[in-house]
Amino acid sequence: MAETWKTYVDGRWVDTGEQIDVIDKYSGEVFAKVPKCDRDMVEEAILSAKSAFADFKKYPAHKRAEVLEKAYLKILDRQDEIAETICKEAGKAWKYSLNEVLRGAETFKFAAEEAKRIHGETIPLDASKFGENRRGYYYREPLGVVGAITPFNFPLNLVGHKVAPAIAAGNSVVLKPASTTPVTSLILAEILEDCGLPKGVFNVVIGSGSVVGDMIVTHPECKKISFTGSPEVGDQITKKAGIKKVTLELGNNSATIIDEDADLKKAAARCAASAFANSGQVCISLQRIYVHKNVLKQFEELFVEEVNKLKFGNPLEKDCDVGPMIEESEAERAETWVKEAVKEGAQVIAGGKREGRMLEPTVLTNVTDEMKVMCMEVFAPVVSIVSFDDYYEAVKLVENSDYGLQAGIYTNNIKKAYYAIDNLDVGGVMINDTSIFRVDHMPYGGNKMSGIGREGVKFAIEDMTNIKMVVFNIG
Numbered sequence: 001m002a003e004t005w006k007t008y009v010d011g012r013w014v015d016t017g018e019q020i021d022v023i024d025k026y027s028g029e030v031f032a033k034v035p036k037c038d039r040d041m042v043e044e045a046i047l048s049a050k051s052a053f054a055d056f057k058k059y060p061a062h063k064r065a066e067v068l069e070k071a072y073l074k075i076l077d078r079q080d081e082i083a084e085t086i087c088k089e090a091g092k093a094w095k096y097s098l099n100e101v102l103r104g105a106e107t108f109k110f111a112a113e114e115a116k117r118i119h120g121e122t123i124p125l126d127a128s129k130f131g132e133n134r135r136g137y138y139y140r141e142p143l144g145v146v147g148a149i150t151p152f153n154f155p156l157n158l159v160g161h162k163v164a165p166a167i168a169a170g171n172s173v174v175l176k177p178a179s180t181t182p183v184t185s186l187i188l189a190e191i192l193e194d195c196g197l198p199k200g201v202f203n204v205v206i207g208s209g210s211v212v213g214d215m216i217v218t219h220p221e222c223k224k225i226s227f228t229g230s231p232e233v234g235d236q237i238t239k240k241a242g243i244k245k246v247t248l249e250l251g252n253n254s255a256t257i258i259d260e261d262a263d264l265k266k267a268a269a270r271c272a273a274s275a276f277a278n279s280g281q282v283c284i285s286l287q288r289i290y291v292h293k294n295v296l297k298q299f300e301e302l303f304v305e306e307v308n309k310l311k312f313g314n315p316l317e318k319d320c321d322v323g324p325m326i327e328e329s330e331a332e333r334a335e336t337w338v339k340e341a342v343k344e345g346a347q348v349i350a351g352g353k354r355e356g357r358m359l360e361p362t363v364l365t366n367v368t369d370e371m372k373v374m375c376m377e378v379f380a381p382v383v384s385i386v387s388f389d390d391y392y393e394a395v396k397l398v399e400n401s402d403y404g405l406q407a408g409i410y411t412n413n414i415k416k417a418y419y420a421i422d423n424l425d426v427g428g429v430m431i432n433d434t435s436i437f438r439v440d441h442m443p444y445g446g447n448k449m450s451g452i453g454r455e456g457v458k459f460a461i462e463d464m465t466n467i468k469m470v471v472f473n474i475g
Contacts, residue, residue: 005182007035007206008189010048011199016041020179020206025091025324025357026314032089034182037205042174042215045203049145049172050221052200057142057170059198061115064168068112070195071164075105075156075188082156082187087315089181090155091324091357092278094315104156107440110457111164118169118461125471133475140465142170143245144223147216149176149209151228152326153281155184161440162226163188163202165460172201174222176213180326182206209233217241224464228283231449238452247453247463249445251377254435255288255398256408259391259416260295262432267410268302274408274434275383276310276361279325284406284436287378290394293387300349300365300385307350307361322381324357331359334380337372338362341384344371351381369400377403395420404447408434427454 002021006013016035024031037045075082079101086097120139125131148162159177166173177185185204192202205212213233216222217240224245227237234248256274258267274286291299315323325331335354342348346367351360359381367374367384374384388394391411398407398420406428409420421429427446430437438444445454453463 002030002033004033005035005186007037007041008186008193008202008204009041009045010203011193014041020182022089022180022183024088025326026088026316028356032183034186034206037207037212039211039215042205042207042212043219045174045205046145046216046219046221048200049174049203052198053142053144053172056172056198056201059170061118064170065112065115067192067195067197068108068115068164068168071191072105072109072112074191074194075101075108078187078191079105082184084316085183085187086155086181087323089183090152090278091315091326092153093320093323094318095321096277097315100154100157103440104160107157107160107457108164110441111168114165114457114461115168117458118465120467123469134471134473136469136471138467138469140169140462141468142465144171145221146171146173146224146226146464147176147219147222148173149213149216149225149227149229150178150185152178152181153278153283155181156188157440158228159185159188161455161457161460165457166226166464167197167201168457169461169464171224171464172203174203174205174216176205176207176209176216179206179208214240226460234451245463247445247455247460248451249283249455250449250451251283251379252403252405252435252446252450253287253375253377253401254284254406254408255290255401256286256434257388257391257394257398257410257420258289258291258295258299259409259411259413260292261412262295262410264295264299264302268299268306270434271303271383272306272310274436276307276322276381277436279322279359280381280383281326281379282436284438285379286383286408286434286436288374288398289383289385290388290397291385292391292394293389296385296387303385304350304363307363310361312358312360322361325359325380326357328357330380331357334359334378334382337376337378337380338364338382341367341371341373344368346371346373346384369397375401391416392419395423399424402449405450406430406435406437406446408437426450
């Protein structure tokens with residue numbers, strides 16, 4: 001029987017009447033029902049967040065840190081429950097769901113620590129001849145209501161990357177989680193309530209982007225929008241938000257270069273995990289692999305061997321590696337892109353079959369830059385291998401993309417590594433690793449169509465605060 005939830009607004013658990021079914025992505029059964037919010041409920045959430053902010057902005061740093069530290073511990077206490085929920089609502093394999101819970105807890109831990117380190121500095125005003133006899137300093141203060149709009153693929157940790165730094169900085173939050181994966185956010189609301197977060201500081205509103213999302217983006221009381229999702233929606237947000245701070249994390253068609261001096265066995269194993277974790281539904285999932293022609297055959301054999309080891313099936317099974325995609329329509333789209341590539345000359349050397357939401361881990365060769373599987377974000381368990389004979393040309397091929405989130409380079413040549421670092425317009429370059437590496441205190445975000453601004457707790461806090469300058473005339 002499906003579990004029925006209420007939503008969390010103004011420190012109360014409320015029912016809106018209309019419900020959304022949350023589907024177990026493997027079985028196809030309804031495992032939870034959540035309230036669908038209308039404009040009135042969103043308005044209530046935003047105004048309650050505004051009201052709560054008036055007091056919460058004065059909350060001492062040590063109290064904000066205490067709430068976040070408690071959240072870290074309570075997430076760990078409930079890790080198996082949350083991981084199981086992520087398996088069901090996102091279709092993410094157990095091992096990756098549990099990793100997400102551990103990382104999500106760590107994100108709150110980092111936020112607890114950063115809450116105590118939000119500071120400014122003194123400015124030597126007399127460095128200017130016009131600043132003599134003046135003393136100055138600046139400090140950071142919270143913005144107000146942060147509107148957080150999050151995707152399905154990391155229903156705890158990507159929520160945490162918006163909620164935890166906002167609370168650390170003294171802001172209040174209105175969260176719109178993805179309608180396909182809302183239950184984890186409601187569990188987080190339970191946790192934050194249990195940790196003593198003041199009423200109204202955190203609010204959850206579930207519903208469509210056209211109603212709930214648009215209202216959050218355009219509401220004058222939302223002073224900051226933090227969004228993770230598609231470039232198309234991100235573009236609309238920039239046009240609708242008006243004069244307010246906006247952070248956009250918009251994805252990538254991530255690439256990794258395997259040079260001829262690389263450790264091919266390690267690279268192949270890492271690339272297999274990087275391409276197919278969460279069925280490839282990760283913003284920095286490995287999509288394009290450029291391999292030096294001298295080691296191409298060996299790498300392909302090693303890579304396909306690693307791919308064939310992956311267990312494909314029920315995400316709740318502890319040894320599962322690849323589960324279902326979020327929607328059958330998304331699996332159909334990816335399958336169509338693969339078939340289009342094959343018609344244009346690509347070869348499938350592993351996988352390629354689909355049943356419902358389940359798309360096998362798929363490896364393509366003989367691809368061209370113009371194919372959708374190469375030039376667009378596939379966001380599915382599909383990866384393409386391309387041969388190169390000149391490393392510097394390969395770097396240009398990686399750079400030849402509208403996206404710029406992260407890239408990976410396998411080489412033992414320090415000059416080549418620095419050439420890639422200097423010539424790739426991306427937010428992060430991973431040396432002797434793939435594009436997928438991320439830990440939660442590093443600055444994370446993209447260039448070009450991959451977004452605006454940076455996440456990572458410290459860096460998110462910088463975008464969730466304003467600088468106030470104070471000057472004393474002592475002359």
